[in-house]
Amino acid sequence: MSYFRLLLVCCGVFLSVAAQAQSKITGIALDSVTHEPLAFASVFLASTTLGATTTEKGEFEFPRVPKGTYDIVGSYVGYRLGKQTITVETTPLKLTINLAPTGNQLGEVVVRPAPNKPEEYRQFAQLFLGGSTFSEQCHISNPDDVRVILDDSTQELTARTKEFLQIDNDALGYRLKYYGLYFAYDKEAGSITYYGQPVFEEMKPRDEAQRRLWAANRLTAYTGSFMHFLRCLYTNRLEAGNFLTQQIKVTPNPRYESAQKKREALLAAGAAGAYSPAEKDSLRRWSRELPELATLYSEARPIDSLRRVKPNGRTYMRFGGELQVAHFGEAPDPRFKQQMNTLGYSRTPFPAQRQVSRLQLADGEAEIQADGSLRNPLEVALGGYWGFEKIGEFLPYDYVPTGMPTPARPAAPAARPAVRPVRRR
Structure with missing residues (x-):
């Protein structure tokens, strides 16, 4: 099984996400050496649409930020990114973001790296953007700003950006700027890892028809997504969200x-x-014959075996081994060519339209937040359908869906395990 790591359900949950506690963030962006304010610098909350430009005095403001933990990032030409991890509660925050100059002096000769090899760049773009219908409508507008390198000895493909990689998603109507991108593809393990500090900008629709299309596509991308699953897990609404979670036990063959x-x-x-x-x-x-066998237990896992809530409200996803997650009611993308994983035995057949994904936790536990984000995204590895969805379905964490139909509850499965071999490396 190949995995990649990274980087709401019904109206009642939509309202709780949209109307959760908010606070105000103000601050100033400074040169870390001279301590002079940086005018017209970009400041944003990573993985959201929340961004601001500093004033002539280097000041910025976010008037309404939902409760949660964020990376706040400052960007300015000729400076390295400035980043802080902040936790927003109900008390207003006042911040100072220090940006370090890159050190290039006027008149200094700048040596540009060699151009990317076309075949290596094409492989990176395909793996990073993905192969879905929505991914086909994503375009990298500054390809010369990414450096792609293939290690001849390990065959590992990596990519980095000095500033940001810009992707226009014509399917969802977002312009994504991915700051500080690091991407790695391990061919032998079949795994993809990427992270950075992305920010979303709303694109302007050409007419009302395109605005409606973008809204419908965003809802399609959201429904059954990993973000959708985490929000349902956080609020204990997995059944209402039409999710079925099953335990997988992997043993040597x-x-x-x-x-x-x-x-x-x-x-x-x-x-x-x-x-x-x-x-x-x-x-x-x-x-x-495969190195390992997987035993799939058809019975849905109880919420207490998947989620731990501390007295202070902090919520954690937790499980051992591997988890299989099925979402019902939406057909997979027609470009998804893999065989969909089985759900095991059930007295009543499972709905035919489903998307089946796999989950692994690096340390058995990962903190989740109300907006469907992970405090540390690298603690989770995704496979199956979620491994197929990539930048084409990437939504900001402040996205709130509207018009989502009330899902039908899937049939309750019998508690009978089904053994199915899986290939693992």
Whole structure:
């Protein structure tokens, strides 16, 4: 199973997200060396649409920021990014963001890196943007500002930006500026990791029809997404959100090592194409043996085994092993070509339209927030359908859906485990 890491449900929940406690943020952006204010610098809350430009005195203001933890980022030409992690409660915050100059002096010769190799850049763009219908409508407008490198020895593909990578998402109507992007693709493990400080800007629709299309596409991207799941988990509304969570137990395959030895011995003893029909059949059977087997328990996991709420209200997703999450009521993207994972045995058939994803936790627990974000996104690895969705479906954390239909509850499954082999590295 390949994973990638990173970087609301019904009207009652929509209202609670939109109307949650808010506070005010004010501050000033300064040169870290001279302590002079930086006029017209960009300041934003990462992964949201909340941004501001400093005044001539370097001052900025966010009048209404929902309660939560954010990275507040300052950007200015000729300076490194300034970043702070802040927690917004009900008390107004006053901040100072210090930006360090890059050190380039007037007249200094700047050596630009060699241009990206076209095939390496194309691979990066495809992996980063994704292969969905919405991803096909995403365009990187400043390709020369990203440096893509392929390590010949490890075959790891990495990409970095000095300032930001700009993506225009014509499907959702967002212009995304991804500051400080770091991207890595490990071909051997089949994993993708990327992070940075993105900010969203609303694009201007050309007419009312496009505005409605963007709103509908955003709702489609949101429904069943990882953000949707985390908001439902946070508010204990997984069933109302049409989610089914199931435990996966992964164990070593006792037949794998023996099958590999038999296969290698037969390959070493014979010449290509000189095998008998029985030997060819044995090779096929041994090749199908996988290193590990996964046992899927069809019974839905209770909320107390997935969520821990501290007395102070801080909420954590927690589980051991792997978790399978199915969302019902929306068909997968037509470009999703993988076989959808099974849900196990049920007396009543599961709905045909579903999206099935996989989850792993690095340390068994990860803190989640009301807006559907993780305090540390790198604590979670995603696979299955969520591994397929990437920048094309990427929404800001201050997105609030409207017009979402009340979902139908899926049939309750019987508590009978189904064993299914999965390939893992």
